[in-house]
Amino acid sequence: MEFAAVxxxxxxxxxxxxxxxxxxxxxxxxxxxxxxxxxxxxxxKARAVLKSxxxxxxxxxxxxxxxxxxNSSILLPCEGADGQPYLLKxxxxxxxxxxxxxxxxxxxxxxxxxxxxxxxxxxxxxxVLLPAPRTILIDPVDPPRWILLEWINQAVGPAEEVLGxxxxxxxxxxxxxxxxxxxxxxxxxxxxxxxxVSYLERVxxxxxxxxxxxxxxxxxxxxxxxxxxxxxxxxQEPTLVHGDFTEQNILIDEDGRPFLLDFxxxxxxxxxxxxxxxxxxxxxxxxxxxxxxxxxxxNRYGSDRIKAEWGIRSALVYLATRRLRFGVLMHGEKxxxxxxxxxxxxxxxxxxxxxxxx
Ligand SMILES: Nc1ncnc2c1ncn2[C@@H]1O[C@H](COP(=O)(O)OP(=O)(O)OP(=O)(O)O)[C@@H](O)[C@H]1O
Ligand SMILES: [Mg+2]
Numbered sequence: 328m329e330f331a332a333v334x335x336x337x338x339x340x341x342x343x344x345x346x347x348x349x350x351x352x353x354x355x356x357x358x359x360x361x362x363x364x365x366x367x368x369x370x371x372k373a374r375a376v377l378k379s380x381x382x383x384x385x386x387x388x389x390x391x392x393x394x395x396x397x398n399s400s401i402l403l404p405c406e407g408a409d410g411q412p413y414l415l416k417x418x419x420x421x422x423x424x425x426x427x428x429x430x431x432x433x434x435x436x437x438x439x440x441x442x443x444x445x446x447x448x449x450x451x452x453x454x455v456l457l458p459a460p461r462t463i464l465i466d467p468v469d470p471p472r473w474i475l476l477e478w479i480n481q482a483v484g485p486a487e488e489v490l491g492x493x494x495x496x497x498x499x500x501x502x503x504x505x506x507x508x509x510x511x512x513x514x515x516x517x518x519x520x521x522x523x524v525s526y527l528e529r530v531x532x533x534x535x536x537x538x539x540x541x542x543x544x545x546x547x548x549x550x551x552x553x554x555x556x557x558x559x560x561x562x563q564e565p566t567l568v569h570g571d572f573t574e575q576n577i578l579i580d581e582d583g584r585p586f587l588l589d590f591x592x593x594x595x596x597x598x599x600x601x602x603x604x605x606x607x608x609x610x611x612x613x614x615x616x617x618x619x620x621x622x623x624x625x626n627r628y629g630s631d632r633i634k635a636e637w638g639i640r641s642a643l644v645y646l647a648t649r650r651l652r653f654g655v656l657m658h659g660e661k662x663x664x665x666x667x668x669x670x671x672x673x674x675x676x677x678x679x680x681x682x683x684x685x
Contacts (some may be wrong), residue, residue, distance in 0.1 A: 373401045373417035376473050380464065382407055382415070399436060399591065404478060412478035413463055418471070428649055429532035434470045435517045436591040441471040442516035443590040450509060457501050458586045469515060479586055482579045487611060490577055492619055494585035498577065499601055502587070503566040507595050510567075519594025521568040523560060526597075526645035527553040533652045540651050540665055541672065552644055552676050559637040565595045572601035573608045599638030607643060607671070620683060636678055643675035643682075 377384055382405040392398065403415040418437040427433055444462040451457060461477040482489045510518060530549060538546055569576070570592030578586045602623055609616055627635050647668050654662030674682045 369401055369417065369419050373403055373415060373473070376417060376466075377403060377405050377415055380415075380475065382413065382475075385412070414460070414476045414478050415473055416476060417473045428529065430529055432517070437472070438470040438515065439517055439519070439593055440590045441465050441474060442513065443593050444474060446510065446513065446516070456504065458498070458584060459590075460586060460588065479578055480581045482581050482583060486574055487615075489579045489583075490574060490585070492622060494577060494579065495602075495605060495619070496622070498585055498587050499572070502569060502601070503598060505567045507565060507567065510595070519568070519570050519592055519596075521570060521594050521596030521600045521642075522565060523553060523556045523597060523641045526641055527557075530645060530648050533648055536652045536655045537648055540655055540660075540662070541648070541669065545669075545672065545676070548676055549644055549648065549672075553641065556637045556641045560597070560634050560641070563598065563634060563638070566598040568594050568596050568598070568600045570594050570600070570604075572604045574605065597638050597642060599635055600642045603639040603642035604646070606639075607646060617684065624683070636683060640675045640678050640682070643671060647672035647675060 374384065385404040385406055392402065399419055401415075401417040401419060403417065404412065405415055406412050418440075444459075444465060447454065447457065447459060448462055452461075454461060460479055463475040463477060465474045466472045510516065527550070530553070534546070541549075569587065569590070571589055576587065576589040578588055580586060602619075606616055606619060609619075624632060624635065650668045651662075651665060651672070654665050654668065
């Protein structure tokens with residue numbers, strides 16, 4: 328069995344790791360052992376960081392999620408001598424078994440998050456413009472190996488009750504209120520590009536793995552789609568884009584205030600990227616998702632509406648293609664999600680009432 332198939336099969340939709348195209352093969356057992364050694368080693372390193380900072384791991388150290396998961400970080404809730412709670416986010420260095428979307432430099436994930444928190448610390452230390460955890464410390468090396476964040480007490484209760492549409496729109500509007508000029512010229516800040524041009528570039532890089540599953544005709548349709556999309560939205564001002572705007576990266580505190588987390592994919596470009604991402608990744612009932620879109624489109628008329636549709640469709644064509652590539656690399660022709668992702672791709676290519684019911 329290919330190593331990647333052992334390490335990556337629990338990946339949730341939209342998760343950034345993708346399977347390895349690497350030809351080297353090991354047995355499943357050996358792979359699992361290597362994986363768990365790596366996990367233990369990283370956990371030990373994360374704990375050593377806590378120790379060096381004079382922090383104590385909390386008993387609930389593994390409540391956030393199991394350390395053995397296939398995540399890009401280890402999260403250790405901890406506290407200072409005075410009992411003040413914090414969260415250590417320790418970036419897990421990528422292993423050979425993991426493969427990222429084309430064009431990605433893995434060390435940039437941690438670099439981007441560190442740079443964004445530094446940006447917030449200098450422009451919005453009180454987190455007034457953008458509610459996000461305060462940074463206590465950032466590892467000074469490049470890329471940072473860890474960041475220490477303010478601990479935010481989450482509201483209790485199911486996400487459906489705690490996190491509402493108002494929160495979603497509030498965070499997007501706050502993100503988009505930043506002027507991009509504030510970011511340009513900052514060194515060591517590899518902002519992601521989320522524009523239509525960059526979707527197209529990335530999709531082109533996926534040609535080899537996806538061609539067989541999507542076929543010639545759809546491939547050409549996709550390229551034509553992006554050409555047309557560019558014509559519609561090239562005049563739109565690019566905005567700040569979170570890049571992984573999902574419910575998991577929004578935290579509601581005990582007072583019902585929303586916080587945005589996880590800035591590893593932050594960048595700029597298509598202003599409708601984030602809402603498209605949340606909409607597609609949400610596992611809530613269709614009725615909720617439909618009303619989210621109705622609210623999004625409520626005050627968009629005429630060419631505003633058309634542009635917003637092109638913006639959302641562009642993000643979805645990119646996402647569907649990326650998922651299909653992932654499926655091929657991971658499962659070859661047996662990708663169980665292929666039909667669903669082809670459905671998404673087709674719906675996004677065509678647009679109209681099927682995708683955006685009234
Ligand atoms: N400052 C914080 N206070 C409390 N909980 C937090 C804080 N930061 C993150 N969390 C919790 O930890 C989870 C993971 O954090 P984050 O998304 O930053 O890590 P990640 O490794 O990038 O995650 P993933 O790879 O799963 O997206 C969040 O969904 C949230 O529940
Ligand atoms: Mg996250």
